[in-house]
Amino acid sequence: MSENLDPKKMGSMLPVISRRDFIKGVIVGGAAVSSAGYLFRASTLLAQSSVVGARLITIDVNGQQRRVDVMKQETLAWTLRHKLGLTGTKLGCDRAECGSCTVLIDDVPHYACSVLTHTVRDRKVLTIEGLANRDGTLHPIQQGVVDEQGFQCAFCMPGFIMASVGFLKSNPNPTRAQLANGVSGNLCRCQDYDKILTALMRGADNMRKVSHA
Numbered sequence: 214m215s216e217n218l219d220p221k222k223m224g225s226m227l228p229v230i231s232r233r234d235f236i237k238g239v240i241v242g243g244a245a246v247s248s249a250g251y252l253f254r255a256s257t258l259l260a261q262s263s264v265v266g267a268r269l270i271t272i273d274v275n276g277q278q279r280r281v282d283v284m285k286q287e288t289l290a291w292t293l294r295h296k297l298g299l300t301g302t303k304l305g306c307d308r309a310e311c312g313s314c315t316v317l318i319d320d321v322p323h324y325a326c327s328v329l330t331h332t333v334r335d336r337k338v339l340t341i342e343g344l345a346n347r348d349g350t351l352h353p354i355q356q357g358v359v360d361e362q363g364f365q366c367a368f369c370m371p372g373f374i375m376a377s378v379g380f381l382k383s384n385p386n387p388t389r390a391q392l393a394n395g396v397s398g399n400l401c402r403c404q405d406y407d408k409i410l411t412a413l414m415r416g417a418d419n420m421r422k423v424s425h426a
């Protein structure tokens with residue numbers, strides 16, 4: 214016989230997701246934050262983009278050879294998100310102002326919204342989804358973000374992390390001011406810059422420990 218469930222009891226049966234768990238989930242896959250309006254626009258444009266002129270190319274994304282049909286005017290951010298399902302690369306402004314879409318191309322940070330996909334055919338693209346080890350171990354920068362819980366809504370987080378990873382390749386031991394300058398092409402709508410920098414500095418420290426281990 215079925216038992217009548219008290220809504221309060223049902224609430225207590227639901228899994229409890231801590232802020233730390235939430236942040237970890239977002240930084241591994243970069244998922245979670247988007248708006249209904251944005252999704253509507255995306256699905257409409259996706260339908261339009263499949264009409265004519267697409268050409269099948271191969272691009273190296275996160276160490277994998279990905280075959281994909283692209284339009285000649287298609288941006289890398291669009292291809293990553295809507296053709297390859299890599300939605301960790303966020304689209305904020307879509308015009309090279311906010312840095313939400315930052316990915317590494319041959320280890321250098323780029324705004325994916327301002328790079329045409331067909332121009333990266335002979336280059337290596339790294340997105341937030343390719344940052345953690347295959348065994349699930351987070352990249353030291355990602356771990357720094359988890360440790361410091363450095364973001365609010367986290368929409369900007371993948372871009373900041375990718376920009377930091379790229380910057381630290383050329384300056385692995387920056388001062389706080391240098392790192393702030395290094396990620397100054399990234400904006401946070403929540404204006405959580407102080408916490409973000411603390412998290413990224415912790416990540417830089419993690420990276421140095423790993424490289425000296």
Ligand code: FES
Binds near residue numbers: 327
């Ligand atoms: S979405 Fe690319 S810089 Fe804002």
Ligand code: FES
Binds near residue numbers: 369370402405
């Ligand atoms: S934490 Fe919300 S946009 Fe940066």
